[in-house]
Amino acid sequence: MKPVWFLSLAAALGLALFSSLSVPVAAEEPPTVDLVLGGTGAVPWAIGNVVPGDSGISTVTLSNIGSQAGMVTIWISNISNTEGANPESETGNTAEPGELSAYLTLTASGANLSTVNFSLPATIDDFPHNASDTKHIYINYLPAGGTIDLDWEWRLPPATGNDVQGDILSFTINYMLEELPPLPTPTPTPTATPRPGGGGGYNPPEETPIQIPTSTPASTVIPAVTPAPTSTSTPSPASTSTPAPTATTTPISPEQLFDITVTLDDSVLEESSDLTVRTRFESFGTVPTWVDLTFIVLDESGQEVYRTQDGITVETEFNYWKEFSGLKLVPGYYVMVVNTLYNDNVSDEFRQDFSVQAKGSAFPWYYVVAALEVIGAAALVFFIIFIMMRRRNRRSRT
């Protein structure tokens, strides 16, 4: 066998082995994320003659035409301030650069939009200026094939005064769609809850269509979730208690149902303030639903040491990252308990263990394992090459 064949075989084996140690990838189609901008906000804004008190809205449509869901990070760059005409009435700083970016505020609104370390509205100067800025504005979930309308509202506050007369501001808005990391499987198992209808995993209605006779008035309210006799993460669809369908039926869907999964970004922390909980909602409902989220930290003895509550509205899919930047925990083992409550009476409880290491004690085992995997793969391929070369040498000797 020629060396080139050895090399090809070795490379193929190495790739196959390494790939088997990491994230499996669908064989038929390579995954893609592909962001496309549309709407009035996608064409350059050319807004003139802005005076204090003026405002306007420009809508940009973000479409993920790829095959993978992602999150969109947004930042503003290339900010250019030009001192324009200086009428006699202009006061303050009349030299370059202009001051418009210090006064003009922008706010964005749309589904799944969140900010970190700053709040909206904000002046252009206060927006994140690159993807790795300490401030963030992002759309935390844009599904494959999904579209989100983002409304940008600009406003020049009435109190701006004459300082900005004639000034010109230009800037670039950047959108980066990034593939969402896959959720670990299996997802955390909801613990038992005493309330009926815990909404952990509900099969989409198209698999088990709910049907009611046409004689039922359209306004009849069918409960979205039938109270189950015991706590479970899989509520039974209402169809189980409805009369048998007649020849003509009308399918209906529960209005407020979720699949909920809760994960920790890292379960071994050097600082408790690094704790981040990701709660993912997948809605099979038809209406925006308010969800109460309660985050509780229990220590080793089961004592509650921290509690906080949030509320969010979920329309379709939604990833909610909860950060605990102010959390101070002494080194030790803890349990993060996440309670979700929606539709007034549907609750779930999720528990995840985590630990806070004494400083310097957290060892990066992940990297050690990864390094061992790589070394093992290389050694295996190397061994195969060695055997093949030895055989060839023997053959050539004989």
Added chain:
Amino acid sequence: MKKIVVLSLALVMVIGMAGAATFAYLTDSETSSGNQLAAGTLDLKTNDADGVSRTLYAVNMSPGATVGPSTITLRNAGTADGATLDIVFSYAESDGSPNTADKTADETAAMMEVITLDYGGSSLLSSNISDVNVNGYKDVEDLKNSSLTGLSGIAALSTKDFVISVRLRSETGNDFQADGITMTMTFTLKQ
């Protein structure tokens, strides 16, 4: 031995590339560039010159004499429409000599009746000026003490004329000989 080294290097490269490809998340970036916002300007000029104040001299007048009508053209040379206009009157004593019985500026102003006070083709006398000093006519002292705010504005690149004339009342006595005032009118165009 050389072959083994080459093969090993190739393997390391292949594994590195595979690892990078596997661990890197997919991204796609789009930009919306060239967004521009420009602030408008509001630039009031009087008689096509910079400055928002004009002066009217009422000196060396004899009883029954008139100053004016004096027309001041107000131009909004900016790009933004001015929604309202404010006018403020003030005056200072400007006496001649000899001035045996010196009257104050207010006393002199009270003897100067406003004959014309037009803005944009409409008279302001009846609707905006009141007889504050209650002497039976509308005079320059009344102008100072009246509020002339919130008048109609001037659109961008448009003009409006302001016209004023005053007359020294015919019953003015000899005590006012050589007394005079200098009137200043300040215009403020607001967005």
